[in-house]
Amino acid sequence: MFANVLDRFRALALSLLLIAAVASPALAGPFEDAVGKFANDEFSDTDEAIGAVATSGNPLAFAIISALQDGRLMADPDSKKVYVTQPDGKIIDAVTAEQVASLPAAAAAVRLNNRLRRTVEAALGGLTLLSPDPAKRIQAAQSVFKTHDEAMLPLVDDALKNETVKAAKLAFTEARAAILLFKPDATDVEKLEAIATIKARGDQEAMALLTGLTGDQPAAIVSAAANAKATIQRSLSLWSMVQNAWYGLSLGSVLLLAAIGLAITFGVMGVINMAHGEMVMIGAYVTFVVQETIRTSYPHLFDYSLLMAVPLAFIVAGAIGVLIERSIIRFLYGRPLETLLATWGLSLVLQQAVRTMFGPTNREVGNPSWMSGAFELGQVTITYNRLWILCFTLAVFAILLAMLRYTALGLEMRAVTQNRRMAASMGIATSRVDALTFGLGSGIAGIAGVALSQIDNVSPNLGQSYIIDSFMVVVFGGVGNLWGTLVGAFALGIANKFLEPVAGAVLGKIAILVLIILFIQKRPRGLFALKGRAVEA
Amino acid sequence: MLTQLTHDIATPLSRRRWLAATAGLVLGLAAFTNAKAQETIKVGVLHSLSGTMAISETTLKDTVLFLIDEQNKKGGVLGKKLEAVVVDPASNWPLFAEKARELITKNKVSVVFGCWTSVSRKSVLPVFKELNSILFYPVQYEGEESERNVFYTGAAPNQQAIPAVDYLMKDEKVKRWVLAGTDYVYPRTTNKILEAYLKSKGVKQEDIMINYTPFGHSDWQTIVADVKKFGSTGKKTAVVSTINGDANVPFYKELGNQGIKATDIPVVAFSVGEEELAGIDTKPLLGHLAAWTYVQSIKDPANEKFIKAWQAYTKNPKRVTNDPMEAHVIGFEMWIKAVEKAKTVDADKVIDALPGIEAKNLTGGTSTMLPNHHITKPVFIGEIKANGQFDVVWKTPGLVAGDAWSKELDGSRDLIGDWVGKKCGNYNTKTDKCGGQGS
Numbered sequence: 001m002f003a004n005v006l007d008r009f010r011a012l013a014l015s016l017l018l019i020a021a022v023a024s025p026a027l028a029g030p031f032e033d034a035v036g037k038f039a040n041d042e043f044s045d046t047d048e049a050i051g052a053v054a055t056s057g058n059p060l061a062f063a064i065i066s067a068l069q070d071g072r073l074m075a076d077p078d079s080k081k082v083y084v085t086q087p088d089g090k091i092i093d094a095v096t097a098e099q100v101a102s103l104p105a106a107a108a109a110v111r112l113n114n115r116l117r118r119t120v121e122a123a124l125g126g127l128t129l130l131s132p133d134p135a136k137r138i139q140a141a142q143s144v145f146k147t148h149d150e151a152m153l154p155l156v157d158d159a160l161k162n163e164t165v166k167a168a169k170l171a172f173t174e175a176r177a178a179i180l181l182f183k184p185d186a187t188d189v190e191k192l193e194a195i196a197t198i199k200a201r202g203d204q205e206a207m208a209l210l211t212g213l214t215g216d217q218p219a220a221i222v223s224a225a226a227n228a229k230a231t232i233q234r235s236l237s238l239w240s241m242v243q244n245a246w247y248g249l250s251l252g253s254v255l256l257l258a259a260i261g262l263a264i265t266f267g268v269m270g271v272i273n274m275a276h277g278e279m280v281m282i283g284a285y286v287t288f289v290v291q292e293t294i295r296t297s298y299p300h301l302f303d304y305s306l307l308m309a310v311p312l313a314f315i316v317a318g319a320i321g322v323l324i325e326r327s328i329i330r331f332l333y334g335r336p337l338e339t340l341l342a343t344w345g346l347s348l349v350l351q352q353a354v355r356t357m358f359g360p361t362n363r364e365v366g367n368p369s370w371m372s373g374a375f376e377l378g379q380v381t382i383t384y385n386r387l388w389i390l391c392f393t394l395a396v397f398a399i400l401l402a403m404l405r406y407t408a409l410g411l412e413m414r415a416v417t418q419n420r421r422m423a424a425s426m427g428i429a430t431s432r433v434d435a436l437t438f439g440l441g442s443g444i445a446g447i448a449g450v451a452l453s454q455i456d457n458v459s460p461n462l463g464q465s466y467i468i469d470s471f472m473v474v475v476f477g478g479v480g481n482l483w484g485t486l487v488g489a490f491a492l493g494i495a496n497k498f499l500e501p502v503a504g505a506v507l508g509k510i511a512i513l514v515l516i517i518l519f520i521q522k523r524p525r526g527l528f529a530l531k532g533r534a535v536e537a
Numbered sequence: 538m539l540t541q542l543t544h545d546i547a548t549p550l551s552r553r554r555w556l557a558a559t560a561g562l563v564l565g566l567a568a569f570t571n572a573k574a575q576e577t578i579k580v581g582v583l584h585s586l587s588g589t590m591a592i593s594e595t596t597l598k599d600t601v602l603f604l605i606d607e608q609n610k611k612g613g614v615l616g617k618k619l620e621a622v623v624v625d626p627a628s629n630w631p632l633f634a635e636k637a638r639e640l641i642t643k644n645k646v647s648v649v650f651g652c653w654t655s656v657s658r659k660s661v662l663p664v665f666k667e668l669n670s671i672l673f674y675p676v677q678y679e680g681e682e683s684e685r686n687v688f689y690t691g692a693a694p695n696q697q698a699i700p701a702v703d704y705l706m707k708d709e710k711v712k713r714w715v716l717a718g719t720d721y722v723y724p725r726t727t728n729k730i731l732e733a734y735l736k737s738k739g740v741k742q743e744d745i746m747i748n749y750t751p752f753g754h755s756d757w758q759t760i761v762a763d764v765k766k767f768g769s770t771g772k773k774t775a776v777v778s779t780i781n782g783d784a785n786v787p788f789y790k791e792l793g794n795q796g797i798k799a800t801d802i803p804v805v806a807f808s809v810g811e812e813e814l815a816g817i818d819t820k821p822l823l824g825h826l827a828a829w830t831y832v833q834s835i836k837d838p839a840n841e842k843f844i845k846a847w848q849a850y851t852k853n854p855k856r857v858t859n860d861p862m863e864a865h866v867i868g869f870e871m872w873i874k875a876v877e878k879a880k881t882v883d884a885d886k887v888i889d890a891l892p893g894i895e896a897k898n899l900t901g902g903t904s905t906m907l908p909n910h911h912i913t914k915p916v917f918i919g920e921i922k923a924n925g926q927f928d929v930v931w932k933t934p935g936l937v938a939g940d941a942w943s944k945e946l947d948g949s950r951d952l953i954g955d956w957v958g959k960k961c962g963n964y965n966t967k968t969d970k971c972g973g974q975g976s
Contacts, residue, residue: 043930071923111928111930112824113708113824113920113930114709114799114800114803114824114920115708115709117799117800117824118800121800204765204766204769205769207769207770208769208770208771209771211770211771212770212771243762244759247756247758247759247762250756250758251756251758254756351587352587355587355591359595360586360587360591360592360595361592361595361596361812361815362592362783362786362813362815362817364815364817364818366818367790367818372793372794373794373796374794374795374796381762381765381795381796383758383791383794383795384794385790385794386758455755455787455790456755456786456787457783457786457787459592459783460591461588461589461592461753461783464589464753465753465755497758497759500759500760501759501763504748504749505748505749505750505751505754505759505760506720506749506750506751509751
């Protein structure tokens with residue numbers, strides 16, 4: 001173990017030397033001068049300073065450069081002194097390493113631009129190749145794979161020898177292959193082996209690497225590279241189908257989530273509810289308010305903010321739904337045109353009310369940590385927020401279905417929608433059921449708002465962008481049938497995502513609309529038409 | 538009022554109604570003389586306060602009100618106080634024209650500050666021409682226009698898009714370009730100009746990817762995956778984004794989630810300012826770029842004074858400032874100076890007085906109104922910082938004069954706007970004719 005650590009240290013020293021050899025000719029001069037340059041607030045000076053500090057061999061070099069990357073390197077423009085704010089909050093002088101009590105008032109973080117950020121990454125990359133954290137080693141190996149810098153070869157060889165973690169070993173082998181492929185004096189055998197390794201990797205990066213292979217190579221290598229490219233291309237196009245299907249499922253889940261409340265109010269009750277989108281919007285604003293409260297009062301609970309917002313959004317949107325039903329819609333049953341106009345007017349009122357209360361600008365709703373980022377499944381990038389939304393949608397759908405099937409309220413709802421008068425004569429309070437059904441639909445729209453706040457803007461216009469799509473899904477799936485809404489949403493989502501790469505986003509959307517219009521001509525009642533007496537009622 | 542009166546006279550009247558009418562007339566006259574004693578100069582504000590564009594335009598309404606307030610504290614202009622007339626065109630393009638007509642004919646405003654989208658500007662143009670009034674338009678736009686009644690204080694393409702591409706080419710060594718935009722006139726024209734410009738710099742067709750999306754597009758998975766694919770050929774790639782309004786938030790979120798960092802594929806945006814960033818978690822956006830002629834973080838005494846006064850006026854210490862706001866600040870000061878120079882608010886005289894007027898901008902320079910009704914401005918490239926502000930990483934050495942007609946497009950290369958010498962907005966320098974199309 002100890003020997004291993006020693007090895008690492010030796011390699012670290014080697015890497016610093018290597019960087020010294022690779023780095024752009026930095027101004028020769030003492031470490032102090034180089035550090036002082038950080039205070040000049042000029043990108044070219046900062047660039048020189050990074051080179052000089054990285055090659056100085058000073059024990060503070062790593063601390064300074066990683067602080068620079070994180071925006072913790074502070075410079076005082078007046079005294080030209082530079083300080084490192086350490087992660088634990090302590091402040092040290094970057095030259096003397098002495099701890100100081102506080103920063104001068106004028107001190108500001110040393111600025112970076114993208115070019116410098118890459119320089120910093122490269123400087124740190126050489127160091128992290130031997131980091132004790134395997135994830136960091138893999139990351140460093142990946143960046144070597146991309147840059148395939150010849151000077152890194154001994155370092156990679158060294159790292160490979162000591163590597164024990166399987167994934168990291170693979171990453172180093174690939175990085176080594178990339179370097180060998182572009183090394184002018186590598187033997188043909190080495191290059192052929194490298195091509196085989198890269199072919200096995202088989203992703204977009206491997207493709208890019210092979211495409212970048214130019215110059216006069218022996219015929220055997222050219223043909224091997226072409227062969228590998230063709231194989232990678234084939235597997236990539238297969239993966240892109242999988243990717244489209246995933247994107248389709250994900251879009252479908254968003255459509256379903258937005259439409260599922262409407263499937264109750266419009267589909268089951270027959271109310272053309274143009275204010276449905278605003279219920280979604282209200283749900284999103286509830287999320288905002290919950291997060292804002294958590295941010296100011298209980299910051300450690302932030303990751304649970306969505307879980308708290310779900311029931312609240314259901315209650316708030318549901319209550320508003322019941323209120324709307326009691327005060328407006330119940331007077332308009334059986335008059336679809338008036339309902340349409342009244343709910344449309346209502347949607348404008350709700351939008352403007354929210355605009356007055358929260359302002360017209362977008363409100364920031366953060367993603368909890370478990371909904372940020374992505375993971376790779378083969379060659380497909382799956383983002384966590386989309387995955388969670390898909391799961392959430394299916395859960396909401398299942399709960400709703402179970403509710404309609406197994407609870408007394410569900411039974412009453414179905415009875416009222418199937419035959420209102422008979423239900424009434426059986427002793428069901430139909431007007432109470434109406435209010436509750438409308439409230440349920442609105443509440444579910446509110447829940448949808450919680451999820452949609454994670455992928456869309458929280459602004460007063462949020463609902464408008466979903467109302468057309470929601471109606472489309474419900475009508476396409478078949479009015480009055482929840483399963484139809486499910487199938488309709490996923491069918492539209494997947495069709496859209498397979499059309500988009502071919503036709504573009506705008507034309508794709510138009511094509512979908514045209515297809516739906518044609519479909520409705522053929523089957524006016526949608527995919528799953530209700531049969532029986534309810535249809536005539 | 539007048540039509541009402543003649544109508545009354547035309548119908549047989551009872552004595553009582555005559556009396557009422559006379560009384561009304563007397564009262565009206567009294568009100569009129571009373572009003573004359575404290576006569577004001579009216580300034581129209583034509584910005585959407587509801588609908589999709591309210592997100593951006595409400596701030597501009599507040600800005601004009603703030604500027605009027607400040608000017609009145611200084612005693613107004615020509616010895617009279619300024620009075621704002623605010624209308625709400627509700628993000629509805631035809632309504633813009635109606636409201637503009639209402640402002641000019643009914644409210645008798647001397648000048649209008651307004652519009653955001655190009656389509657709203659195009660919709661009010663005929664009204665301003667017909668009724669001969671003045672419009673100050675504060676937003677970056679696609680160019681290819683120079684009207685006598687309009688003064689363009691936002692950036693023309695050569696004051697935003699071209700410098701941004703130059704920066705990426707020189708400093709980031711970008712070789713492959715994604716031009717992504719919302720599907721309407723501003724992105725389409727800008728991208729046409731950029732495509733021509735890139736090709737003139739030797740960029741090949743296969744290294745340019747153009748993509749349009751509908752307004753309010755929210756599912757960016759496919760497009761971001763495509764960008765990622767396009768950018769992984771080994772050549773340095775950048776995205777030039779003319780994506781407008783709300784669609785930006787999900788776009789940036791998707792970029793962040795799919796792990797595209799600014800160091801790999803930088804995105805330079807022309808419609809994302811401090812105001813838009815206020816609605817996003819900016820940590821994943823660190824290092825992405827925007828091109829503007831003003832950013833809030835500029836360290837200049839005039840800017841700091843303005844921000845302080847603005848935050849005091851809005852009673853919100855976190856209220857941000859942005860580029861179109863500065864455009865209104867410059868435009869407003871230019872109008873005041875022109876009115877003082879012409880000693881009247883008469884539209885013709887003020888229009889003639891405006892070219893050549895100078896006004897301090899908030900970034901330490903002095904902008905000038907040009908004969909083509911555009912202004913000179915500096916151009917900044919800013920990187921998004923974690924606090925939702927921009928960090929200026931590059932700026933043009935001096936001020937850039939706004940071109941009404943792009944030098945990159947075949948149809949407009951030879952055209953100039955010159956309302957001083959030639960009295961023409963689309964003068965063809967090749968054929969020496971006004972109204973001619975370019976070769």
